[in-house]
Amino acid sequence: MLDFKKIEKKWQNEWEKNKTFQVEDNSKKKKFYCLEMFPYPSSTGLHMGHALNYTIGDIFARFKRMNGFNVLYPMGYDAFGLPAENAAIKAGEHPMSYTENAMNNFITQQKTLGLSYDWSKKVITCHPDYYKWNQYFFLKFYENGLVYRKKSSVNWCPKCTTVLANEQVHSGKCWRHEDTDVEIKKLEQWFIKTTKYSEELLEKIKTLDWPERIKIMQENWIGRSNGTEVLFEINGKKWPVFTTRPDTLYGVTFLVISAQHENLINIVSKEQKKEVKNFLKKLKSVSEKELETMEKEGVFTGSYAINPLNNEKVPVYAGNFVIADYGSGMVMAVPAHDQRDFEYAKKYKIQLKLVIQGEKKLDINNIIKAYTEDGVLINSGNFNGLDNNKAKEEITNYLESKKLAKKVTNYKFRDWLVSRQRYWGTPIPMVYCDKCGVVPVLEKDLPIKLPEKVKFGEGNPLATNKDFVNVKCPKCKSNARRETDTMDTFFDSSWYFLRYCDNKNNKLPFDAKKVNYWMSVDQYIGGAEHACMHLIYARFFTKALRDLGIIKIDEPFTSLFNQGMLHGSDGNKMSKSLGNVINPLDMIEKYSADSLRFTLMSLASPDKDSIWNDSNLDSNYKWLIKVFNYFENVKVGKTSKKLDSEINKTIKDVTDDIENFKYNIAIIRLRKLLENFEKEGEVSKEYLEVFVKLLHPICPHLTEEIWHSLGNKTFVSLEKWPKYDEKKIDLELDYLEEELNTTKEDIQYVMKLTKNEKPNKVTIIIAQDWKYDLYKKVEGLLKNFKNPGDIIKELMKTDMKKYGQEVVKIIPKLVERKLNIVLAKKKELDFFSKNKDILEKEFGCKIFIEDGDKFKHQKSNFALPKKPAILIE
RNA sequence: GCGGGGAUGCCGGAGCGGUCAAACGGGCUAGACUAAGGAUCUAGUGGCUAAGGCCUACGCAGGUUCAAAUCCUGUUUCCCGCACCA
Numbered sequence: 001m002l003d004f005k006k007i008e009k010k011w012q013n014e015w016e017k018n019k020t021f022q023v024e025d026n027s028k029k030k031k032f033y034c035l036e037m038f039p040y041p042s043s044t045g046l047h048m049g050h051a052l053n054y055t056i057g058d059i060f061a062r063f064k065r066m067n068g069f070n071v072l073y074p075m076g077y078d079a080f081g082l083p084a085e086n087a088a089i090k091a092g093e094h095p096m097s098y099t100e101n102a103m104n105n106f107i108t109q110q111k112t113l114g115l116s117y118d119w120s121k122k123v124i125t126c127h128p129d130y131y132k133w134n135q136y137f138f139l140k141f142y143e144n145g146l147v148y149r150k151k152s153s154v155n156w157c158p159k160c161t162t163v164l165a166n167e168q169v170h171s172g173k174c175w176r177h178e179d180t181d182v183e184i185k186k187l188e189q190w191f192i193k194t195t196k197y198s199e200e201l202l203e204k205i206k207t208l209d210w211p212e213r214i215k216i217m218q219e220n221w222i223g224r225s226n227g228t229e230v231l232f233e234i235n236g237k238k239w240p241v242f243t244t245r246p247d248t249l250y251g252v253t254f255l256v257i258s259a260q261h262e263n264l265i266n267i268v269s270k271e272q273k274k275e276v277k278n279f280l281k282k283l284k285s286v287s288e289k290e291l292e293t294m295e296k297e298g299v300f301t302g303s304y305a306i307n308p309l310n311n312e313k314v315p316v317y318a319g320n321f322v323i324a325d326y327g328s329g330m331v332m333a334v335p336a337h338d339q340r341d342f343e344y345a346k347k348y349k350i351q352l353k354l355v356i357q358g359e360k361k362l363d364i365n366n367i368i369k370a371y372t373e374d375g376v377l378i379n380s381g382n383f384n385g386l387d388n389n390k391a392k393e394e395i396t397n398y399l400e401s402k403k404l405a406k407k408v409t410n411y412k413f414r415d416w417l418v419s420r421q422r423y424w425g426t427p428i429p430m431v432y433c434d435k436c437g438v439v440p441v442l443e444k445d446l447p448i449k450l451p452e453k454v455k456f457g458e459g460n461p462l463a464t465n466k467d468f469v470n471v472k473c474p475k476c477k478s479n480a481r482r483e484t485d486t487m488d489t490f491f492d493s494s495w496y497f498l499r500y501c502d503n504k505n506n507k508l509p510f511d512a513k514k515v516n517y518w519m520s521v522d523q524y525i526g527g528a529e530h531a532c533m534h535l536i537y538a539r540f541f542t543k544a545l546r547d548l549g550i551i552k553i554d555e556p557f558t559s560l561f562n563q564g565m566l567h568g569s570d571g572n573k574m575s576k577s578l579g580n581v582i583n584p585l586d587m588i589e590k591y592s593a594d595s596l597r598f599t600l601m602s603l604a605s606p607d608k609d610s611i612w613n614d615s616n617l618d619s620n621y622k623w624l625i626k627v628f629n630y631f632e633n634v635k636v637g638k639t640s641k642k643l644d645s646e647i648n649k650t651i652k653d654v655t656d657d658i659e660n661f662k663y664n665i666a667i668i669r670l671r672k673l674l675e676n677f678e679k680e681g682e683v684s685k686e687y688l689e690v691f692v693k694l695l696h697p698i699c700p701h702l703t704e705e706i707w708h709s710l711g712n713k714t715f716v717s718l719e720k721w722p723k724y725d726e727k728k729i730d731l732e733l734d735y736l737e738e739e740l741n742t743t744k745e746d747i748q749y750v751m752k753l754t755k756n757e758k759p760n761k762v763t764i765i766i767a768q769d770w771k772y773d774l775y776k777k778v779e780g781l782l783k784n785f786k787n788p789g790d791i792i793k794e795l796m797k798t799d800m801k802k803y804g805q806e807v808v809k810i811i812p813k814l815v816e817r818k819l820n821i822v823l824a825k826k827k828e829l830d831f832f833s834k835n836k837d838i839l840e841k842e843f844g845c846k847i848f849i850e851d852g853d854k855f856k857h858q859k860s861n862f863a864l865p866k867k868p869a870i871l872i873e
Numbered sequence: 874g875c876g877g878g879g880a881u882g883c884c885g886g887a888g889c890g891g892u893c894a895a896a897c898g899g900g901c902u903a904g905a906c907u908a909a910g911g912a913u914c915u916a917g918u919g920g921c922u923a924a925g926g927c928c929u930a931c932g933c934a935g936g937u938u939c940a941a942a943u944c945c946u947g948u949u950u951c952c953c954g955c956a957c958c959a
Contacts, residue, residue: 213877217954220876225958243959256959296957321957331959339874340957412958531954565953569885602898604886609878609952613885615899622912623898665887668897792891793939 002628004592008701012111020715021065021116023072025514032069033518034061035497037526037534038076038123041102042083046109048566048574048600048612049527051584055597056563056606056661057525058115062697063658065116066721072518073116074500076123077103080131080489085424089456095424096452099126109585114593114700116717123499125492130499131426132447133509134491137541139429139440140548146193149438152417153260156185184284190419190428190485194540198222198411201539210560211607217531223412228396230332230405232305234267234316239305242327242410246399247391249309250380251334251355253345255316256298259283260324267316269302276301276318283320296321296344308404309395310381319344327410335370342370355379356388416537418488423454423461425486433473433480442474448482460484493534494541497521497556509550516552524557527565535560561661564609566600571611582612594699595621601663601698624702627674627695631706637682644728646676647687651724654694663698670695685710690722740835747843747872762839763848763871764832 015021036057039050061073077099084095084102091098103124110117124130141147159180194201202222205215227244232255241255257264259280268276279299298319305316321340322331335345336352345352354364358375377386383395399405419428427448429441441448451468454461462468462484473480495509501518502510535557542556567573568580575581587596599617604610639647650673657666673691677683688710696703696716707716747762781791832849839847 213954216877220955223955223958227959241959245959323958326958333959338959340959410958412955528954602886608886611885613899616885619899626913664897668887671897795939 002625004594004624004701007705008112008114008593011701011704012114014704015116015715015717016111016119018715019120020717021073021118022120023070023118025517027070029068029070031072031518032064032523033072033497033521034064034523035072035074035500035521035525037524037530038078038493038496039106040081040083041077041079041099041106043087043098043102043105045102045105046113046584048582048584049563051113051596052563052566052600052606053525053527054110054113054115055600056561056663057523058113058700059597059601059658059663059697060523060525060661062116062700062717063721065717066693066696066719068720072121072500073118074121074123074503075110075115075117075119076121076496076500077106077125078489078493078496079103079124079126080425080486080492082422082424085422085456088424094452096126112585112588112593113597116700121500121503123496123503125489125496126424128447128449129506130496131492133495133499134426134487135429135441135446135448136443136509137495137545138426138487138491139443139446140550141192141544142430142440144548146196146544148191148193149188150191151186152189152191153184154187154189154417156183156187158183189417190430192416192418192540194416194537195411195413197540197543198224198413199409200543201413201536202411204539204555208555208560209558211528211562214528214531214535214560214562217528218536221413221532221536224409225411226407226409228392228399228405229328229408230399231308232330232332233308234303234305239330240328241330241332242408243332245334245337245392246395246405247377247383247386247388248334248337248355249307249332249395250377250383251336251353252307252312252314252332253335253351253353254314254333255305256319256322256331256333256344257301257316258322258324258329259298259318259320261318261322261329262324264301264318267301267303268318272300272302275299279318296340296347298344298348308399308402315350317348325414326412336364336367337370337372339370339372353379416488416490416540418491419485420488421460421463421484422486423450423456425489426491427462428483428485428487430483431471431473431480432483433476433478435478436473436475436480439473439475439480445474462486490534490537494537495545497538498545498551512551519551519553520556520558523559523561525561525563528562561607563606564604566603567609567611569612569614574612582614587617591617591621592624592701594702595624598624598667598699602667603664605664606661623671624699628702628706630674630678631688631692631709634677634688635682636685636688639682639684639687640680641730643676643680643683643687645730646673647690648724648726648728651690651694651722652726652729655721655724658697666694667698692716693719693722740831740838743832744839744842747839759843759845759872761846761848761873762843763850763873764839765850765871 034057036053057073061071065071065073079099084098087093087098088095107119125134138147157180202219202224205218208215225244227242228246229240229242230246230249231238232241233239243249257267264276276299279297296319298317298321301316301318303316304313306313322329333341333344333350334353334355335341335350336354337356342352344350352364352367354362354367354371355378356371356375357378358371358373362371374388377383377388377391380386380391383391386394396405396407400407427450429446429448431439431441433439451462451465454465454468458464469482469484471480471482472478498510498515498519502508502514505511538556542551542553545551546554565573568575568578568582570578570580572578572580584596595617599620602620603612603616650669653669654666657663657669670691673694677688677691689707689712692703692706692710693716696707696719700717703716707714707719743764747764777795781794785791785794829849836847836849
């Protein structure tokens with residue numbers, strides 16, 4: 001009897017005991033780095049998304065291993081983060097013990113799934129031997145001008161008296177105080193200069209083998225736009241304004257400066273001061289959520305700007321909708337040709353000026369929305385009549401020659417705000433000294449460890465910990481204060497894949513040699529939700545380390561695979577509130593890990609969203625039992641030619657399928673292969689083993705067990721992936737098999753027609769009337785045409801009526817199979833002659849096979865069309 | 874608003890120009906085995922037909938092609954990202 005639980009445990013232990021999956025850093029084999037995005041170890045343990053993700057990766061790693069690669073396949077934990085800290089506040093448990101428990105739970109569960117990680121490579125980000133290097137890199141970045149401090153707006157909860165991460169703001173309220181609006185506060189924060197790499201990050205996307213949608217998301221996120229920076233004069237000073245529409249410069253009727261602009265106050269006139277202040281006050285009191293949905297509002301600053309192109313004077317407003325840190329924080333408004341400006345102008349009754357004319361003439365007094373299409377310039381002085389796209393260029397050039405404008409490229413991409421006012425993260429290794437200012441911690445003093453004993457629940461626990469805060473200045477040794485902010489956890493995950501390569505190094509973050517051997521990650525696997533966060537940060541980090549001379553690669557992840565979302569059986573996202581959550585561990589408990597793995601992979605193509613169904617698991621479980629039983633009872637012997645062809649074809653296809661993550665299709669082929677096995681009386685040991693190997697990546701435990709029951713002493717996990725022999729794949733076998741079956745049916749049919757139930761003699765006349773004729777024609781055409789379409793076209797010209805649609809279907813098949821067309825008839829004759837005995841057995845009489853061209857029979861009106869003719873006597 | 878991806882049988886899903894009434898599962902129906910079967914096996918599962926075959930189907934409407942579930946255009950609808958980036 002098959003006891004899944006027992007054998008799964010058994011093989012997990014064996015693998016562990018034998019260090020089956022431990023990888024060598026020095027190997028003559030070609031390396032392959034297979035990696036899944038490491039998890040945040042939450043106390044709720046593995047969910048189905050994890051199980052899916054890791055199974056996809058494990059199959060690939062096992063597959064690559066069997067294909068002779070030296071595979072690095074590690075696992076680790078993104079162990080810093082807010083949930084642990086909140087649990088600490090709520091339950092009074094220390095984040096460290098909370099996290100340790102969660103991680104141990106994860107590890108057990110992952111082992112239960114049979115994942116072939118090299119556990120000796122484990123990386124845990126909340127341990128000082130990891131975060132020490134976060135601090136090290138932070139300092140390196142600081143030295144090289146990639147880290148700076150700046151005032152910035154952040155989310156602030158007045159009840160928690162702390163800054164919140166964006167994820168902690170739910171609809172403008174604090175996640176722990178549903179009645180409390182989150183405020184926007186301006187605080188000094190640490191930033192990483194990710195924008196230094198905007199251009200490279202954008203350009204190199206093209207070279208990546210990533211899902212198209214992720215690439216597009218990143219492109220949009222970085223958001224390059226080419227435009228012109230035009231200098232407007234306000235009160236005698238020049239102010240830059242970024243625009244992508246310099247062609248509409250004559251249509252500018254006002255400017256808007258961001259309400260958050262640093263220098264806003266400099267252009268506010270005395271008379272307007274009060275009003276502007278009121279406006280700013282009003283903005284401060286609104287929550288972040290309201291800010292998002294708020295209508296465009298503004299206030300006149302009292303100043304006017306001079307348009308450099310036509311010297312017109314236009315009013316300058318301060319507006320809530322202009323982004324302070326994009327472009328120059330000030331925009332020119334052309335209400336006739338920009339919808340946003342149009343709405344604003346309507347609201348504040350500012351005039352419109354039409355400067356671009358489309359095919360239809362617009363009435364300035366009667367337009368209901370901005371005209372944003374292309375057209376020809378009007379009301380634009382010397383530029384009238386120009387095509388507006390040409391005008392962009394010409395106007396820019398004109399102003400450039402007068403030093404009043406220049407071409408610039410802007411990005412939406414911002415610098416990375418990395419500081420968090422939170423305990424459970426990497427302390428930022430900086431010190432504030434009254435004499436020396438901001439001073440970096442010395443490298444030899446790393447790591448700056450998180451103090452263990454801290455008070456939770458009153459803002460940042462680090463800030464209230466005197467032992468932590470009070471420190472001597474590294475420069476002058478006088479009393480100083482430690483930075484109490486910690487790093488965003490995305491800092492941790494930006495380089496963990498490098499640490500895997502050399503996770504025990506305590507002298508350096510990693511040995512460059514090892515990293516250079518293993519990197520880049522050949523196959524990265526994870527969800528799409530990280531498209532614009534982790535994946536960009538990690539790319540940035542890689543480039544920054546490259547430029548610091550630490551590593552050599554440009555891109556961390558050569559190839560990326562996104563798994564689809566698994567929905568509950570009701571078609572909704574799995575969620576507790578909907579009660580449709582399926583826990584992978586429950587399923588393993590009930591059925592087995594292999595059944596779960598097999599089911600997850602057979603649901604649908606792994607990159608597509610799919611819907612969970614309980615009964616699938618049940619039937620797949622039974623199928624695996626069937627496999628096991630088959631091998632228990634199989635007669636080992638010789639293999640038929642037909643199976644020979646089938647198995648070689650299956651090897652070829654399954655290899656291809658797995659390589660392309662079409663695991664669902666691979667499973668189908670394996671099901672079919674087993675069916676074919678079952679039809680055979682006996683199968684050779686070699687082929688039985690092929691099946692076991694092909695199934696192994698998907699069901700590692702069961703196959704390991706069967707492998708041994710076949711008398712092997714090795715691990716199938718480390719066996720060589722089967723090779724196929726193209727020559728043995730004989731597609732015609734199938735075709736002829738079909739032919740034999742239809743012939744059988746035909747004989748039965750004729751027997752029925754003639755009411756002759758016990759014939760003495762059956763003659764099969766391979767006349768091949770129309771078919772033979774067609775073969776010959778196609779053969780002729782093959783000399784001149786290669787693809788089926790052309791051959792069909794050619795046939796259509798002359799013989800369409802004769803052959804009809806039906807025949808058209810056969811042609812591609814013929815061509816694809818490279819059937820030796822001339823021999824078609826002869827082959828069929830041969831085939832039938834060979835299989836005569838099968839038919840004789842079946843019908844209990846003599847069977848004669850005749851060539852229709854030569855065969856002459858007295859009563860010659862017997863032929864059925866489109867088939868070998870059958871004569872019963 | 875912008876961007877991306879879907880819509881296939883009772884259901885999950887393959888297919889992504891010609892071997893398509895649609896792989897493979899699930900479900901259902903019938904038969905076999907059984908004392909019985911939720912176990913196993915076999916067959917069937919769009920319509921018509923004894924069969925060869927014919928007709929109707931891949932969200933909807935058009936188009937390209939000898940040929941379209943597959944390509945193009947429009948449209949409806951669902952999902953997912955980003956959102957005032959000038």
